[in-house]
Amino acid sequence: MKVRIPAPLRSYTRERHEVEAAGSTLGAVLGDLERRYPGIRFRMIDEQDAIRRHIRIFVNGEQVRSLQVPLGAADEVLVVQALSGG
Amino acid sequence: MNPSLAAPKPAAGPVLLVVATRKGAFLLRSDPARRGWRLSGPLFLGHTVHHGLLDPRDRRTLLLAARTGHLGPTVFRSLDMGRTWQEAVRPPAFPKAAEGRKGRVVDHVFWLTPGLTAEPGVWYAGTSPQGLFRSDDAGATWSPVPGFNDHPMLEKWTGGEQDGTPEGPKLHSILVDPRDPAHLYVGMSSGGVFESRDRGASWAPLNAGCLADFLPDPHPEYGHDPHCVRLHPLAPDILYQQNHCGIYRMTRSEGRWARIGASMPKRVGDIGFPMVLHPRDPDQAWVFPMDGGTVWPRTSPGGRPAVYGTRNAGKTWQRLAAGLPKGQAWLTVKRQAMSADRHEPVGIYFGTTNGEIWASRNQGARWTCIARHLPHVYAVEAVGLRP
Numbered sequence: 001m002k003v004r005i006p007a008p009l010r011s012y013t014r015e016r017h018e019v020e021a022a023g024s025t026l027g028a029v030l031g032d033l034e035r036r037y038p039g040i041r042f043r044m045i046d047e048q049d050a051i052r053r054h055i056r057i058f059v060n061g062e063q064v065r066s067l068q069v070p071l072g073a074a075d076e077v078l079v080v081q082a083l084s085g086g
Numbered sequence: 087m088n089p090s091l092a093a094p095k096p097a098a099g100p101v102l103l104v105v106a107t108r109k110g111a112f113l114l115r116s117d118p119a120r121r122g123w124r125l126s127g128p129l130f131l132g133h134t135v136h137h138g139l140l141d142p143r144d145r146r147t148l149l150l151a152a153r154t155g156h157l158g159p160t161v162f163r164s165l166d167m168g169r170t171w172q173e174a175v176r177p178p179a180f181p182k183a184a185e186g187r188k189g190r191v192v193d194h195v196f197w198l199t200p201g202l203t204a205e206p207g208v209w210y211a212g213t214s215p216q217g218l219f220r221s222d223d224a225g226a227t228w229s230p231v232p233g234f235n236d237h238p239m240l241e242k243w244t245g246g247e248q249d250g251t252p253e254g255p256k257l258h259s260i261l262v263d264p265r266d267p268a269h270l271y272v273g274m275s276s277g278g279v280f281e282s283r284d285r286g287a288s289w290a291p292l293n294a295g296c297l298a299d300f301l302p303d304p305h306p307e308y309g310h311d312p313h314c315v316r317l318h319p320l321a322p323d324i325l326y327q328q329n330h331c332g333i334y335r336m337t338r339s340e341g342r343w344a345r346i347g348a349s350m351p352k353r354v355g356d357i358g359f360p361m362v363l364h365p366r367d368p369d370q371a372w373v374f375p376m377d378g379g380t381v382w383p384r385t386s387p388g389g390r391p392a393v394y395g396t397r398n399a400g401k402t403w404q405r406l407a408a409g410l411p412k413g414q415a416w417l418t419v420k421r422q423a424m425s426a427d428r429h430e431p432v433g434i435y436f437g438t439t440n441g442e443i444w445a446s447r448n449q450g451a452r453w454t455c456i457a458r459h460l461p462h463v464y465a466v467e468a469v470g471l472r473p
Binding site: 008042052082083 | 154155156157158160173174175177179180181182183188189190191192
């Protein structure tokens with residue numbers, strides 16, 4: 001499925017805005033993303049498997065908060081990182 | 087165990103300053119006379135870099151402790167003096183908690199310490215919230231030190247995650263006894279100074295004699311707020327610390343901190359963040375006092391910045407301000423932002439939160455601003471390069 005990557009994480013995807021990853025849950029998709037682009041997962045997901053503060057993940061336009069969310073091959077994942085602070 | 091180690095010859099080559107800032111890292115390289123400086127960077131522009139070090143064992147490996155906006159923390163590493171970079175394969179992270187239990191999360195890596203020459207590739211990292219991590223492969227993979235991170239007393243020692251600095255409680259000042267790699271010290275803000283003699287498997291507080299005037303009992307066993315702790319590399323039984331409650335020195339066999347800041351001028355006080363030691367003389371040290379009165383402005387007292395140095399283990403202090411602004415200069419120098427080289431006379435360097443780097447190549451007798459308009463400086467670390 002397609003995963004859209006925010007600008008601060010594109011150093012991991014060789015500047016690609018959109019990449020492919022596979023899996024039947026959001027956690028599995030992020031695991032596949034990590035295999036393809038090592039290091040990217042820990043910058044979005046902490047060591048307790050929580051989505052980091054100010055990171056938002058949307059599936060088909062709906063925000064999700066759990067890595068257990070089931071996904072299908074036609075779903076589209078969008079990762080957003082808030083830009084705040086000075 | 088030898089009480090002291092043989093003094094090496096003073097360094098003679100160029101000096102490299104690794105400057106870590108809130109918006110990236112910079113390198114400042116001197117000529118051999120330390121008169122001219124060349125600034126390069128930024129490295130990782132826009133990333134918050136809390137600490138950066140060139141490995142003194144190989145003078146090639148550079149490690150930067152970074153986080154990026156709201157992205158998770160990591161360590162960037164270069165094995166070729168900054169020409170190319172890789173990210174740690176496994177950055178410092180606490181273990182995943184058992185189902186139903188709340189696990190801890192590293193907010194940022196705050197402190198890096200290389201191991202001894204006899205242990206190439208070994209590094210330690212301190213994090214916020216307080217955690218201790220070790221790498222055996224030059225920073226590629228990091229493992230928790232469970233004897234510290236899972237210590238049953240840790241929450242009592244630290245007061246929990248709400249206590250500590252405005253940017254979060256920190257583990258800092260990781261010190262390795264140069265005679266014995268199993269003998270470690272750490273400082274925690276808050277928590278105090280702690281010591282391990284078995285490579286981190288067990289720990290004990292080391293705070294006797296140190297004041298904690300913000301607690302109901304001002305002389306507790308733990309709960310103190312060391313800002314910066316130093317161990318003398320040639321006389322490793324001599325420890326110094328700049329604490330929230332003054333400047334202290336300890337001879338380890340006595341096991342008790344003595345407040346050597348009591349001899350600082352009263353109008354200046356003995357509050358500050360950083361402290362650096364003379365590389366060869368354990369009686370010489372320098373601090374950068376700040377205003378710790380009323381609401382703790384943490385700026386130079388009276389807007390008149392000065393380094394204070396002692397040549398007699400804190401019995402007396404000398405104001406060292408020649409070349410620094412004479413007034414209306416409200417500088418803050420953070421705990422990792424002051425460093426010394428190994429030349430003779432010793433060079434001292436500090437970076438300010440308003441982005442200036444100041445250097446003295448004569449032990450503070452005269453200061454020169456060698457860089458300005460940098461971002462908020464978190465750390466300045468000096469390493470001698472080969473002549």
